[in-house]
Amino acid sequence: DVVMTQSPLSLPVTLGQPASISCRSSQSLVHSDGNTYLSWFQQRPGQSPRRLIYRVSDRDSGVPDRFSGSGSGTDFTLKISGVEAEDVGVYYCMQGTHWPHTFGQGTKLEIK
Amino acid sequence: EVQVVESGGGLVQPGGSLRLSCAASGLTFNSYWMNWVRQAPGKGLEWVAKIKPDGNEKYYVDSVKGRFTISRDNAKNSLHLQMNSLRAEDTAIYYCVRSADYWGQGTLVTVSS
Numbered sequence: 514d515v516v517m518t519q520s521p522l523s524l525p526v527t528l529g530q531p532a533s534i535s536c537r538s539s540q541s542l543v544h545s546d547g548n549t550y551l552s553w554f555q556q557r558p559g560q561s562p563r564r565l566i567y568r569v570s571d572r573d574s575g576v577p578d579r580f581s582g583s584g585s586g587t588d589f590t591l592k593i594s595g596v597e598a599e600d601v602g603v604y605y606c607m608q609g610t611h612w613p614h615t616f617g618q619g620t621k622l623e624i625k
Numbered sequence: 626e627v628q629v630v631e632s633g634g635g636l637v638q639p640g641g642s643l644r645l646s647c648a649a650s651g652l653t654f655n656s657y658w659m660n661w662v663r664q665a666p667g668k669g670l671e672w673v674a675k676i677k678p679d680g681n682e683k684y685y686v687d688s689v690k691g692r693f694t695i696s697r698d699n700a701k702n703s704l705h706l707q708m709n710s711l712r713a714e715d716t717a718i719y720y721c722v723r724s725a726d727y728w729g730q731g732t733l734v735t736v737s738s
Contacts, residue, residue, distance in 0.1 A: 554670075561728040561729065561731060562720070563728070564725055564728075573726065607672075607725070612684050613672055613686045613687070614675075616669055616670040616671070616672070619669050619670075
């Protein structure tokens with residue numbers, strides 16, 4: 514199985530400051546169709562996960578543009594340009610290129 | 626409005642069975658892969674199974690292979706997960722997910738004596 518490794522696992526951030534989460538995969542996430550199926554999910558306390566980013570850098574509808582995704586191959590990053598109180602929660606990267614699809618361990622973002 | 630609603634969770638003894646259901650509305654059901662993803666209490670996410678739009682291809686994570694069966698009824702916009710030979714480690718919230726974008730609120734399955 515593809516192992517997804519996130520860092521950091523805990524991310525205290527001051528309101529308004531930027532935040533960055535790294536995600537590395539144990540093998541390339543480039544699919545045979547040429548796409549890279551790397552997504553980012555946000556899970557607020559007590560809620561279901563919500564997809565923010567798909568195919569590395571495409572933002573889902575309704576997702577604020579302070580969220581951005583980048584990367585290629587095995588190395589990916591989620592950036593939040595200025596953290597707001599509503600961003601508190603756990604963030605997961607997920608690969609949908611190989612079966613079984615696998616998630617990172619999660620990064621807990623909290624306000625400092 | 627998009628709605629994905631799971632049902633069928635509950636408390637079951639080890640070795641027992643449960644059938645989860647998912648009712649979807651407000652979205653195009655029969656054109657998308659449908660999935661079950663689970664989350665053990667206080668833990669991360671695990672993709673359990675997925676099924677092709679026409680129902681002819683199904684995939685399972687190794688830990689449930691041979692015990693769980695995913696199925697769908699496109700005429701009724703519904704998805705199911707038959708879970709047999711349940712183990713304590715199957716205890717989790719089970720989410721019904723369309724592709725990867727629409728998630729239900731989840732249904733809790735507890736396997737305990």
